[in-house]
Amino acid sequence: MTGQRLQPQHVAYRRVVVKVGSNVLTGGTDQIDTVAIAAIVEQIAGLVGRGVQTIVVTSGAVAAGRHRVRAHHEARALALREAQSRQALAAIGQSRLMALWDQLFEQHDVPTAQALLTRRDLADRLGYLNARNTLLELVELGVVPIVNENDVVSVEELRELTVIGDNDNLSAQVANLVDAELLLILSDIDGLYTADPNRDPAARRIEEVPVIDDAILAAAQGGTGSSRGTGGMLTKIQAARIATQGGTHVVIAAGAAREVVLRAVAGEPIGTHFLPVGDRLESRRRYLLSGLQSRGSVTVDDGAAGALLRGGSSLLPAGVTGCDGTFVRGDVVHVMTQAGRHLASGMANYSREEVTRILGRKSDQIAELLGYEFGAEVIHRNNLVLV
Secondary structure, eight states: OOOOOOOOSOOOOOOEEEEEOOHHTTTTSSSSSHHHHHHHHHHHHHHHHHOOOEEEEEHHHHHHHHHHHHHOOHHHHSSSSSHHHHHHHHHHHHHHHHHHHHHHHTTTTTEEEEEOOOOOHHHHHHHHHHHHHHOOOOHHTTOOOEEOGGGGGGOOOGHHHHOOHHHHHHHHHHHTTTTTTTTEEEEEEEEEEOOOOOTTTTTOBOOEEEEHHHHHHHHHHSSSSSSSSSHHHHHHHHHHHHHHHOOOEEEEEEETTTTTTHHHHTOOOOOOEEESOOHHHHHHHHHOEEEEEEEEEEEEEEEHHHHHHSSSSSBOOGGGGEEEEEEOOEEEEEETTTTSEEEEEOOOOOOOOHHHTTTTGGGGGGGHHHHHSSOOOOGGGGEEEEE
């Protein structure tokens, strides 16, 4: 498809996570629907052209692998044990799925990047920091990250420790990870209904949900499910709860609806809209400023303190005059003024030992002093909040 890129008339959100479910990707069949994906890609490309930072969380690796195997090794595929087949099919289908996303975005001159995540990646401080920094750097460069769960490394005996479980949940965690303003969950379901519309003709779609309470959960449990995906409406509501508590708007809508991505990002009423119950900054502030999380401190000079107070600045090694504690890369540390004032807190890119070696130096000297570097900043602005 090489048509003119769609341009949204209005943009209500500037950082968006779009979760595309298996049923959307397959069009309800047993194979990937290229036309359906192309339509979504065209809309996202239009958003990127308007400066909207967009991350895609995609399902479909298992479906792509299943189609490939069934087409050539039907008997062998049926003989695979269920616990192993998901990993094997994901391994077969992941590269094919990513290649399709990349090919379609390339037609709009939009670069992509693959990111495979597990629960362990997001639970570990260092993994969290690496994932967040990488995704934010990619979207700032105008790249569209294509995120999926790393099913290939998931094994049954480690399932509770490593597997996120479904891409609805993954999309919510990614939305919180990058402080997204909107999480758009695209499915074959056009929103949350008061009852299963396939069974109850009186069922009506709920257009807006201020708070996810027991009544909403009950409606989700009685609603429709997805036949080819791992998540039904209940998992989507659970994901919405995670994301809204982090200050993100959530919309569940039909992926096949006309210009659904553009309309949702424009703030048009579509699907079911879940309102945020928390503030993104306050949610992140609670995490970064928690006394239980702090592992040390760095002291900064007056120039660095002033730059941080003016907002939008990272903490560079040139402005650091000292450090204390036993922190390592990924730990939360307090930023202190020379007068002893607690100015800010953030996640350190370097350990105390490394900061001691580079403090007062220019960022372009880090690699020379350490023999490697994790970035030009002691604390990146995306991982820092003022007190």
